[in-house]
Amino acid sequence: MRMNEACLKMLLDPTLWLWATAFTVVSIGGGALIGWYKGRMTVGIIWAAVLGPLGWIIVAFFKSNLAACPECSKGNRPGARTCRHCAVDLEQATARSARSRLRGAKNDSR
Incomplete structure (x- = not known):
């Protein structure tokens, strides 16, 4: 039971959520920038929100619109x-x- 309590404590740590939120916002911003450059900003935002920096690579290989x-x-x-x-x-x-x-x-x- 102690292992479950330790995991729960770590998952509820506000610092973890702050880092996760910051990472997601930066990923979406990067995807939006790459998508804007390619003429596909919405696609860039979606891929970056789902896959983070891997979404940047996918959007970078899309054909320009x-x-x-x-x-x-x-x-x-x-x-x-x-x-x-x-x-x-x-x-x-x-x-x-x-x-x-x-x-x-x-x-x-x-």
Whole structure:
């Protein structure tokens, strides 16, 4: 019976719960940061909350959810109007790229 009392005393120790809470908060913060960088912040938070630092590794290997700029090919948040890297208007650049592809197809068929 003494072993059970010792285990219970250790599990109810506030210092243990403080460390566990701090570890969980830091893990979730790291997962959110990695997920934000990949454009998948919610996924990063969930994986980090469930697996801690192992979740960071999983999220780091996920494919990026950022849309590529047609001009510079760097990632931008979904729904962005301008590229944060080269400041080009993404809607116009996308339309211009589509027209260029159509022109190229016409010239190839001649």
